[in-house]
Amino acid sequence: MKKFIPLLLVFIAGSQLYSQKIIRQEVFSPKMNKKIKVIIITPNAEVHKTYNSVYILHGYSGNPERTLKEDIPGLAEKSQKYGTIYVLPDGNFNSWYVDSPILKDSQYQTFIGKELVEFIDKNYPVKKEKSQRGILGWSMGGYGATNIGVTYHNTFGIVGSSCGALDFKVFGAAYNQYNVDKVLGPFDLLKNNYLTDSKIDLMKKAQQHYIFDCGTEDEQMIGQNRKFHQTLTENKIEHLYIESLGEHNTPYWSKSLSNQLVLFEKYFGK
Numbered sequence: 322m323k324k325f326i327p328l329l330l331v332f333i334a335g336s337q338l339y340s341q342k343i344i345r346q347e348v349f350s351p352k353m354n355k356k357i358k359v360i361i362i363t364p365n366a367e368v369h370k371t372y373n374s375v376y377i378l379h380g381y382s383g384n385p386e387r388t389l390k391e392d393i394p395g396l397a398e399k400s401q402k403y404g405t406i407y408v409l410p411d412g413n414f415n416s417w418y419v420d421s422p423i424l425k426d427s428q429y430q431t432f433i434g435k436e437l438v439e440f441i442d443k444n445y446p447v448k449k450e451k452s453q454r455g456i457l458g459w460s461m462g463g464y465g466a467t468n469i470g471v472t473y474h475n476t477f478g479i480v481g482s483s484c485g486a487l488d489f490k491v492f493g494a495a496y497n498q499y500n501v502d503k504v505l506g507p508f509d510l511l512k513n514n515y516l517t518d519s520k521i522d523l524m525k526k527a528q529q530h531y532i533f534d535c536g537t538e539d540e541q542m543i544g545q546n547r548k549f550h551q552t553l554t555e556n557k558i559e560h561l562y563i564e565s566l567g568e569h570n571t572p573y574w575s576k577s578l579s580n581q582l583v584l585f586e587k588y589f590g591k
Contacts, residue, residue, distance in 0.1 A: 348436070361406065361408055364401045374445075375456070376437070405586070410433055410437055412429055412433075415504070422512075423503075434469045451475060455479035455481065457480075457585070459578060460484055460485065463483055484542045484546070489508070492508075518549075530559075534565070534580075546562075
């Protein structure tokens, strides 16, 4: 029996699994000339196998650590269950995930839509097809995921927003209260390309899956989401729109984001 031991060891080594990981690292952005904190969550990855990926954008004043601990509990377990790699970039306190015309070191649309995707594609076993890559966010991150996802429609196949801030035109005092003016300038000088409605024509031909949801008691965001849903419907843009009981708070988006991640897996399967 001893002569079979080396062969057995070779077999075990050949079928080795990488252990599941929660990786914290800094990724350099050439456009911003600085490093951005990112958390990457992987399943027990098999050698020579590639995986779907989802980029998850936190809300205003959030960060990846909070996402991991509070906003979407059990992300590591979800990564293992679905066999998906989750990428959680730090969008700063109030970047709104835009390429700011004011601040040179706040170019988060390019960083997430291009630079970070290139980094992940190079360093992690992810599938390169857009149909196997999604982007998801809530509140400020819902705005960011929608605009980045549609702008980079050849990169992301699925775009999801939960209680997203989808219409700056009705923000009123909140435009300054939530520091949108700090990255985009005064509202009366706001360029049209920063409005989510400006993406409608592109969405008609982008060949993506869209999911939007909002809580019925979310007084700030529900009107914006209903209006965007109506606009998409009028323009015959296929999308899934969901309303359920809830306010603009952690209990609502923790539930809705977990549900959206299940839907992402179904779209990946297609």
